[in-house]
Amino acid sequence: MLRDASLRVTRPRLAVLAAVDAHPHADTGSVISAVRGELGAVSHQAIYNVLGALAEAGLIRRIEPAGSVARYEVRVGDNHHHVVCRSCGAIADVDCAVGDAPCLSASHDHGFVIDEAEVIYWGLCPDCSASRSRSSL
Amino acid sequence: MLRDASLRVTRPRLAVLAAVDAHPHADTGSVISAVRGELGAVSHQAIYNVLGALAEAGLIRRIEPAGSVARYEVRVGDNHHHVVCRSCGAIADVDCAVGDAPCLSASHDHGFVIDEAEVIYWGLCPDCSASRSRSSL
DNA sequence: CATCAATCTTGAATGATTCCACATCACGGC
DNA sequence: GCCGTGATGTGGAATCATTCAAGATTGATG
CATH class of the missing domain: 3.30.1490.190 (Ferric-uptake regulator, C-terminal dimerisarion domain)
Incomplete structure (x- = not known):
């Protein structure tokens, strides 16, 4: 999937994809926790980058209900x-x-x-x- | 209108109502500027309080499109x-x-x-x- | 295996919004 | 018209998601 979107396959990206897939509608903080639980230390900036890149590539969808922080899901299209x-x-x-x-x-x-x-x-x-x-x- | 909603009639509230009415979909910053232009110094906290109170009373409507700050409009119902x-x-x-x-x-x-x-x-x-x-x- | 750009790390900065404690004002009752 | 009281406004600090910036790593290609 990542290669199809011409994105490099990195550990953070795989972990983020897995985390969003496992926790639908998870907010950024939850994704960070999940990814760190799997990989150890990962900078929050990396997560933001990955979420942004995946969203732009159309691999995940970003939703922002009023009064809530950004949330993500893999169900797209x-x-x-x-x-x-x-x-x-x-x-x-x-x-x-x-x-x-x-x-x-x-x-x-x-x-x-x-x-x-x-x-x-x-x-x-x-x-x-x-x-x-x-x-x- | 304010009295009907059992809200005290204060200068900030009147100015905020006028500002939102004059600038549909204005964000909080714009409302603050407009109110200050009319009344002089008004604390941002007061504006937030007023916008929150008016929104809760149903006199104005709050909208938060993804990637945008809160915006307000008087067209409700x-x-x-x-x-x-x-x-x-x-x-x-x-x-x-x-x-x-x-x-x-x-x-x-x-x-x-x-x-x-x-x-x-x-x-x-x-x-x-x-x-x-x-x-x- | 070498190279280079894409990606990650670290740490600071931004900016909307909220919290707090105190001053002030609007409104009902005298 | 004046007062008391609780709702409101003031000023300033604090929060927190998100973004910026510069330098260190690392994945993909030949």
């Missing part, structure tokens, strides 16, 4: 979206509700050349939802 | 979305493509209780789009 919990920040994948590229046709695009529609659903995850209704009894 | 320019960061409003709450029905919600669907269209604004095609000639 299928235009899926995310549900984010307002309370605990948990994230889950959501397939497109209306076919492959749902809202990709904006009603009035102001002359913009649109190439992607990103959808984030906001709400409460099962756990937080349960504790809310429990505490409101 | 109509579930509209945004187009963001990948090149210059320009933002424009976009009405819902498919009725009032388009993608609000996720195909599989993982048990989440969803209350809002936020859509961000990514692309190039007219200006950046023009300069891109020009430079690629």
Whole structure:
């Protein structure tokens, strides 16, 4: 995969790919921890470089829900979206509700050349939802 | 408006409302400048407090496109979305493509209780789009 | 095996946002 | 109209994700 993207195959890169694959929606800090757990000392700068390079190469996808730090996932190219919990920040994948590229046709695009529609659903995850209704009894 | 939200009417709050109304999608820094231009010295903390309070009261809406700082707008309650320019960061409003709450029905919600669907269209604004095609000639 | 550019390391810098403790002001009651 | 009190604003330091910069390593090629 790395070679196909004309990226050198280095230990940090392999470890980052493995970490993101193993922990979907992991933030940068989690990736750093995971990579260090596997390789030992690795500079955070290296992780940032790798995440940036992989994201630019399209091998991973970067998501940044409001109020959260950057998160990464290996599931790319299928235009899926995310549900984010307002309370605990948990994230889950959501397939497109209306076919492959749902809202990709904006009603009035102001002359913009649109190439992607990103959808984030906001709400409460099962756990937080349960504790809310429990505490409101 | 402020009183209806049980918020005290202070000069900073009025100035912030006016600033956000006058500059749609303005970031915090712009709001601070605008408010100071009108009132003189105002602490940045006050602006943050006000923006947070107004957003929580639902008088303004906060948007945070990936790679951008927080931005605010007074247009609330109509579930509209945004187009963001990948090149210059320009933002424009976009009405819902498919009725009032388009993608609000996720195909599989993982048990989440969803209350809002936020859509961000990514692309190039007219200006950046023009300069891109020009430079690629 | 040698070479060179791509990549990693180290450590400092940036910048938006938040925390804290104290001063001040808006608003309901007298 | 004046007061008291709690909500707000002030000033300044602190946090923390992310980025910059310069020099040391290392992967890929011939």
